[in-house]
Amino acid sequence: MLQFILKRLGLAILVALTVSFISFSLLFLAGDPAAALAGETASGEDIEAIRVLYGFDRPMLVQYGEWLWSAVRGNFGESYYFKLPVSSLIAERLSVTMMLGVCGITFALLMAVPLGVLAAMRPNSIIDRIALFLSVAGQALPSFWFGLILIVVFAIQLRWLPVSGAATWAHFVMPTIVLGYYAMPAIMRLTRAGMLEVLSSDYIRTARAKGASELRVMFRHALRNAIIPVVSLAAVQMGFMLGGSIVVESIFALHGAGYLAWESIARNDLPTVQALILIFSMFYIVFNFLADVLNAWLDPRMRSS
Amino acid sequence: MANTTVDPLLEEIIGPTPGQLLRKRVFGHQGLMIGAVVLVLITLVALFAPQLAPHDPYAQSLVARMKPPVFLGGTWEHPLGTDHLGRDYLSRLIYGARVSLMIGAIAAAISGVIGTAMGVAAGYFGGRVDAVVTFLINVRLAMPVVLVALAVVAILGGSLTVVIMVLGFLLWDRFAVVMRASTRQVREREYVAAARAIGASTPRLLLTEIMPNILNNLIVVVTLEMAHAILLEAALSFLGLGVQPPTPSWGLMVSEGKNMMLFEPWLVLIPGAVLFVMVLAINLMGDGLRDVTAPENRN
Numbered sequence: 001m002l003q004f005i006l007k008r009l010g011l012a013i014l015v016a017l018t019v020s021f022i023s024f025s026l027l028f029l030a031g032d033p034a035a036a037l038a039g040e041t042a043s044g045e046d047i048e049a050i051r052v053l054y055g056f057d058r059p060m061l062v063q064y065g066e067w068l069w070s071a072v073r074g075n076f077g078e079s080y081y082f083k084l085p086v087s088s089l090i091a092e093r094l095s096v097t098m099m100l101g102v103c104g105i106t107f108a109l110l111m112a113v114p115l116g117v118l119a120a121m122r123p124n125s126i127i128d129r130i131a132l133f134l135s136v137a138g139q140a141l142p143s144f145w146f147g148l149i150l151i152v153v154f155a156i157q158l159r160w161l162p163v164s165g166a167a168t169w170a171h172f173v174m175p176t177i178v179l180g181y182y183a184m185p186a187i188m189r190l191t192r193a194g195m196l197e198v199l200s201s202d203y204i205r206t207a208r209a210k211g212a213s214e215l216r217v218m219f220r221h222a223l224r225n226a227i228i229p230v231v232s233l234a235a236v237q238m239g240f241m242l243g244g245s246i247v248v249e250s251i252f253a254l255h256g257a258g259y260l261a262w263e264s265i266a267r268n269d270l271p272t273v274q275a276l277i278l279i280f281s282m283f284y285i286v287f288n289f290l291a292d293v294l295n296a297w298l299d300p301r302m303r304s305s
Numbered sequence: 306m307a308n309t310t311v312d313p314l315l316e317e318i319i320g321p322t323p324g325q326l327l328r329k330r331v332f333g334h335q336g337l338m339i340g341a342v343v344l345v346l347i348t349l350v351a352l353f354a355p356q357l358a359p360h361d362p363y364a365q366s367l368v369a370r371m372k373p374p375v376f377l378g379g380t381w382e383h384p385l386g387t388d389h390l391g392r393d394y395l396s397r398l399i400y401g402a403r404v405s406l407m408i409g410a411i412a413a414a415i416s417g418v419i420g421t422a423m424g425v426a427a428g429y430f431g432g433r434v435d436a437v438v439t440f441l442i443n444v445r446l447a448m449p450v451v452l453v454a455l456a457v458v459a460i461l462g463g464s465l466t467v468v469i470m471v472l473g474f475l476l477w478d479r480f481a482v483v484m485r486a487s488t489r490q491v492r493e494r495e496y497v498a499a500a501r502a503i504g505a506s507t508p509r510l511l512l513t514e515i516m517p518n519i520l521n522n523l524i525v526v527v528t529l530e531m532a533h534a535i536l537l538e539a540a541l542s543f544l545g546l547g548v549q550p551p552t553p554s555w556g557l558m559v560s561e562g563k564n565m566m567l568f569e570p571w572l573v574l575i576p577g578a579v580l581f582v583m584v585l586a587i588n589l590m591g592d593g594l595r596d597v598t599a600p601e602n603r604n
Contacts, residue, residue: 011443018444029460136336136592140585142536144543145559145577152570243449247540261452262544265459273456280449288447 004296012289016282020071023277024064027270067274076275081267086275089260094279096256097245100175104245105238107180108187113230116191117223120199131192135185143244147178147251164253175252179245183237190233194226228298232291239284330597337593343586351402358396359384362553366391374571385575388558389565394572397553398579404554405535405583408469412534413527415473420480421523427481428488429515438481445478454537455546463549468541472534483526487519494518521598528591532584539580555580 034051035042042050051057055066070077076086119131154174155163165171198204199222207221246258253259257276264272321329331337350357366387373379374386374394385394427438454471461467491497497514505514539556541547548554550561555576562572 014440015443015447019447022448026456026460029457136588137585140532140581140588142539142577142580144540145573145580148559148563148566148573152566156567243452246451246455247544250544262455265455265546268459277449277452277456280452281447284447
């Protein structure tokens, strides 16, 4: 088990390093970062001065090493636009995004797991068909459009919820639904498939033969085993969702890290963009690693692969 | 259709041919048929856009701004109304189908070539090649797609070509994962071993033995990734960092209508609904193709 964890950890670190290099290279994809920073009216000397000031005149790998070393210690440089340390900018915004992510995944699980269980209990029933429809529709629903429809209906027509912002819990209701609905189809399908498989196994027949109630069979015996892959999928989805929060946050003007990413991209604030790409990737890598370890811990067969 | 000449009695004895079974599965699958019909219709509309569109999708008219659609009291002059610059909404929707389908198809083709090459190589050769490809898939999955796509489009400038290339180079992961798994399965089959035993070269083995047998899975992923690319393009354009105005893109139309959403919600509802229907149709087709080609559903 320890060997498995160490191997996965090594792989995770290697992936993280590669991602960090790619997000760092974005700076150079933009052409001359010094010229971009100096603006269109700058003279050749100004550009040179900025080049030296920011250290763009040194070899790329040296710059990467320095950037990475600072990043590991939590220093991502200074934002071009806000003229503030990127790390404090992000730290300020991250709580909103984390909150949104936790609410979103909770909503997705609360919707998807019961629906998946019900669908598996009665395959091809009305409930199964509704669950299938919701998941197929969910995959095709453009999240930005879904968000706007919710705003039109619940904020403008019915006036039940505030349009945008993050002041109270009510502000998080619509963003949670939009973000959570995005993760729901995959979780629902996996719950349903897992339950169908478990329900046809011998120990469920035994439990039924012993006279256990249907509710007890479902939740005490079946779901406990079917839920394992669902939990690790939820962890992976959580990582994806944080990266996808950029769309949701921009629709609802929720000033989280996703909104900051959108603003920074629009303003060419590359140090902030680099840091955000790295941080969102790290979330995914950490959640993926946790999912792997959880799987291996619960199911020893996974450790060999 | 050589089967039609077979004696009915004989047909009863030997049963339906594999081709007949496939046709029965395809035409008997509701989702697949609905998806295919809708997609064919949208494709035809996109192909014949110049003939079908009632107006020039770029022509502005300051006197005819934000005319409502027919069902909200408008006239047949502009069946779906006009936008904030007085451009005919129906014509922009029709030309928007071209943009979406083109982006989806080309992006899926690019990522398909990259992902299939990686996946087949990993699955066939195994060992170090497999380790490298698996690592690259992990790296790709760790990068937040929307964020990276937005950043690259912002840096390189939003044009149709840039958006297509960025999506094409980002969405290869599912191709690689699925093609790797299918190749590993097929590699172990007897006919591959037989071909190898008679001295077939590796390229020949890959092209004539492996590829034809993983093609059904490839087609399924192509459809699903096409839908994915279309949704992403719409999201990028909605955020203002995708296809640039005045190009008629459905995501851009939603974004442009957003400011008038309070008074004219149809400006947002119509292009979003069309996008939803198109992606739904492609997904239904992809899911359906998976159902009818999956081995466990044979017979």
